[in-house]
Amino acid sequence: MNHPHAERIRRLQRRLRERGADSAVAFPGPNLQYFTGFRGEPVDRFHALCLPAEGEPVVISPEGYASQARRSSVVESVETVPKNDPAQVAGALLERAGSRPDAVLVDDDAPHAVTAGLYDGLGPDRIGSAGPLFRSLRRRKDEAEVAALRRSAAVADAVSVEVRSLDAVGTTEAELATDIRTGLHGRGATGVSFDVVVGSGPNGADPALRYGDREIRSGEPVVIDFGCFLDGYASDQTRTVVFGGDPPDEFERVHEAVSAALEAGVDAVAPGVTAGAVDAAVRETIDEYGYADEFTHATGHGVGLAAHERLAIAEGDPTELEPGMVFSVEPGVYVEGAYGVRIEDLVVVTGDGAERLNDSPRTWRPLRSD
């Protein structure tokens, strides 16, 4: 078996044995997809993938969904439980649980509907978290994953160009968000990887806001941050665009600061460099322009089968970068009550530096057809 999913399962099993754990369990979402190619979804959320330290993994699936699990997954063994019921799935998992401490390492995404039954049946001592193990495997992307991330980023880039060419003055943030979602899905995306951000004027100054009914005005910076899922992999990119007339006085300098910080961040990426050093390169550049206090969040986060994976490109983070890691570099400057500027690209760590996954224009200027 040279299939990437089979190889991932083998690596997991090796780690389980090293740890002395009996098994790990993955649930619908990124972890199930990582090991089987089959993501599942809330409708049939009481699937589970039981991965023993030794022997064959088995998908536990409600009766009506077994054919789907069988067709979509690399795992050959599918056991059905009679109903799409969490207690049935917990019961099937309990039958397989060993007796050691950490007998079962459970997916961080597992819903309480199922884990409640496991805690009742096994007691807390025999249940551990599969989070660290799953994260450490998923952190370095293989070639097939990087290729999928590149395709997903290309869809986001294409929509970014399209948005830039719209006559957006007078439309609302929500309407622009609709245009973005429509563009992504029209290019084959199966979903957005997080809810779209369209922050016009003062709304752009709060990086946590999504969009509202505010009309976009001429000459106003608009922070536009979105991504999609394609073949299961997430994209995530941000551009700040000024539609219509000229931007506010200091804006061009702020945009230049953020652009320079993005370049400095990408240039700093290489194997062996710490995540904190990349953050520092970004932060120092913004500081040189005098906006350090207006850069209020970390530089970036891991991206893969989820739009936010727990790799933190943050102040002082000691994680050493390794080839295959994929993360965002997204400096921002937020001028309270006025506007925000954020520019974000995804990068993959290569053998000797970084490759960008995004290549759409980073300028604040719109594309005009006239």
Added chain:
Amino acid sequence: MNHPHAERIRRLQRRLRERGADSAVAFPGPNLQYFTGFRGEPVDRFHALCLPAEGEPVVISPEGYASQARRSSVVESVETVPKNDPAQVAGALLERAGSRPDAVLVDDDAPHAVTAGLYDGLGPDRIGSAGPLFRSLRRRKDEAEVAALRRSAAVADAVSVEVRSLDAVGTTEAELATDIRTGLHGRGATGVSFDVVVGSGPNGADPALRYGDREIRSGEPVVIDFGCFLDGYASDQTRTVVFGGDPPDEFERVHEAVSAALEAGVDAVAPGVTAGAVDAAVRETIDEYGYADEFTHATGHGVGLAAHERLAIAEGDPTELEPGMVFSVEPGVYVEGAYGVRIEDLVVVTGDGAERLNDSPRTWRPLRSD
């Protein structure tokens, strides 16, 4: 406070006191949205809403996301934890936990990332499931909810009409799925409520399959099942369409059987009638046509803030229908190796019967512009 969210919180608190439980906790997803209007999403999934039996509810939110929680939610009290970290959220919840058994009733959707910390801190005896309580509140929809469900169904209906008018012969199932997603998002949907089903010919005979790369052929029945989220509420409807030439021999009779079963099911819906009686009306009709063995699933499921809520319109189910319940009626006949036929509408139970939420054509005939 007459806001529907405030009223929902009051009802929950009353039930908690009746049960002798100290508090319930809702996590991002349908339950958080039900009580606050704010759904949250995986990116900021370590929010929690703590609902005590007495006193004010509080949203626990990572620092960067507090402004979003504050703006989007009816709950006034927001407490921040320093990082978007499950341990921090679990810690904040532990500080609030009472000492009774069932001190904390936890959302069925709560991720293990947070619940692991609660089990460690409280032990299994003080943790219960909020599932039954949340479900019983959410089951009967109020007027605002029915209105949102109607709008969501109208978007799905409009796309259904659009799909019928496509020249779909020669396109793949996946391409038609892309057209459907694009149509839904273009009409303002914020997402699909479950992954689109396009089952052409033999693929339609397995109700659990989604779509693949198979080309749609002339004269072939295609099961098309999809829904979206609009204002947080799900739609879900199915039509079976034959593009191009004439359908297979027995097909018209099968389609007639399924249509008649849908009508019989909708006609049977009324307050006080059991879910099982609705299923029986559907099943008997299909049986009269001689296809009982080919109707391999239950008649329907609840629909609301999720596309599948646990109200089962299934054989023998004793649940008595009440005004405000919303569910699908979706008979299907699956001719193995050949094709499937399924037709699905959503209904809301009214004071004396049922109102359909869908009104797009149910015929198998396509819409041709020529």
